[in-house]
Amino acid sequence: MEKRDFYEVLGVEKTASDDEIKRAYKKMAIKYHPDRNPGDKVAEEKFKEAAEAYDVLHDPDKRARYDRFGAEGLNGAGAGFSGQNMDMDDIFSMFGDIFGGHAGFSGFGGFSGNSQAGQRQYRGSDMRVRMRLSLKDIYTGISKKIKLKKYVTCPECNGSGCEGHSQMETCPQCHGSGYVNKVRQSLFGMMQTQSVCPTCQGEGSIIKNKCHHCHGEGVVMGEDVVEIKIPAGVSNDMIVNVPGKGNAARRNGVPGDIQVMIEEEEDTTFIRDENDIIYNLLLSVPQAVLGDTVTIPTMEGKAKISIEPGTQPGKVLRLRGKGLPGIKGYGNGTGDLVVKVSVYIPERLTSEEKDTVKSLTESDNFTPTESLRKTISEKFKTFFD
Ligand SMILES: [Zn+2]
Ligand SMILES: [Zn+2]
Known part of the structure; x- marks a missing residue:
């Protein structure tokens, strides 16, 4: 595929300042963020394309080379960035600084938090439920038990994903780092690139003997009764967040939240x-x-x-x-x-x-x-x- 001009991708002039580039990228990254466009392949491509353009243009050295030689001048250069082959999480960890870490996108299921190789943790997705409350409920505050269909920790392996007493093993390809390095000869000398280990997908460990019940995921679809406490004084469309009660995360990661959207019943007296x-x-x-x-x-x-x-x-x-x-x-x-x-x-x-x-x-x-x-x-x- 012919690459578009990086300036064009970000919609900035060739003379754009670092700040303009940063702003333009941030705007695009937010617009095409996969969390906002679930399952939209076009948005995902645009998101990656923008990340790749930003990677080059925000680095004075790479930008100068790009201005002089075009995309050819970048082959193999730099810290192993090729937007097309990376997963979203890598893009985030790379540009965490301009998003202020992951905070803005905490709803994003998958890896989160510390994304250093070998220490990654899965995060369960959030759930959203509606709750109808009477004025009396709102006056007193209320605690309600609700039954939810959601991902729960696998009861057979207690979330480890491993069968019986077996354990996860260090990934033989990356030896636990979660990354693999490649050294390539390029126009500018030997270049080392780093990418997510294809064997363990960056986890650093693998399951040889997967749990028969959850197939190594550590979670299964199940039912759970969750107690939800709503404080007094809430109002229509307010969202009450119940941390840690959403979908269980793969392999004992951090569970998602439940977001309770309040619907107020009309009162007959008041x-x-x-x-x-x-x-x-x-x-x-x-x-x-x-x-x-x-x-x-x-x-x-x-x-x-x-x-x-x-x-x-x-x-x-x-x-x-x-x-x-x-x-x-x-x-x-x-x-x-x-x-x-x-x-x-x-x-x-x-x-x-x-x-x-x-x-x-x-x-x-x-x-x-x-x-x-x-x-x-x-x-x-x-x-x-
Ligand atoms: Zn590996
Ligand atoms: Zn299991």
């Missing part, structure tokens, strides 16, 4: 507004006019509140601290129970009731004066703050 809980209290006309003591539902049961005589519809009463608890790192503290008053106006009246209500029009008290209209509408402004 409306949630961040950490406040809103309750619409409907009063009768006499209650609003004469005052009363009423019982309202709360998150914990019931509470009695007193309604003052002359309570306007739209009035807001706050029961401080009776809302949802705040969740660490999400700003809001404990919310309030917010009681919004409305007044029930009957639609059909008997003729007697009509007479009673009509008689009220004769009383000045029941007709707001201009100044009252003003002060009450002013008040409403603040109710909705």
Whole structure:
């Protein structure tokens, strides 16, 4: 395959600064990252192509040679980089510096962490589950046991992948280093290149006698009951990470996480507004006019509140601290129970009731004066703050 121009691959000018090259590569690497494009061969090729271009262009020496002789000038040169023959993990360990290590891509199944030869460890993949919670669950926080189909440690070999009492053996090809060196004659002299050992795929050891149950993987598909603790105060679409409870990793590596996506059920009594809980209290006309003591539902049961005589519809009463608890790192503290008053106006009246209500029009008290209209509408402004 004819190689594309490295500058073209990264979309930069021939005069691009080191910084521009670094930025351009980072952008491409993120865009074509295999974690974002699972199973997409084209993206994978582009990812490798960009890595190869960056490998050359970020090294002043290689770049100078490339500018002068083109790709030919690089044959066999350098620290054994040929993007096409390397696995993704090698590319990461090579460019770990610009990604800040593996941190940004922790969801990537496969090798992770310390990728020094012989010390590599597999990481299980993460799982994502949805959990529907009632407002009550959210108020109290909840612990739920869920049954999951996932990779579990092989019960026959306890994850070693080895049959019976046999053990892994040092790889005969790389003698445990995980890498093989090749020395080649090139235009620029003898060049040593290093690549992942094809016999052990970089593990440094091999299994001669594979476990019959898991075929040497150390994991099998199984079922597990996992206890998931959800803290109080979570909200819709929030993701709660449960570390180490996801898929078991091959050969006793680091298990993945479970990411629990919260789905909030609508409540029939309350409306949630961040950490406040809103309750619409409907009063009768006499209650609003004469005052009363009423019982309202709360998150914990019931509470009695007193309604003052002359309570306007739209009035807001706050029961401080009776809302949802705040969740660490999400700003809001404990919310309030917010009681919004409305007044029930009957639609059909008997003729007697009509007479009673009509008689009220004769009383000045029941007709707001201009100044009252003003002060009450002013008040409403603040109710909705
Ligand atoms: Zn090997
Ligand atoms: Zn096994």
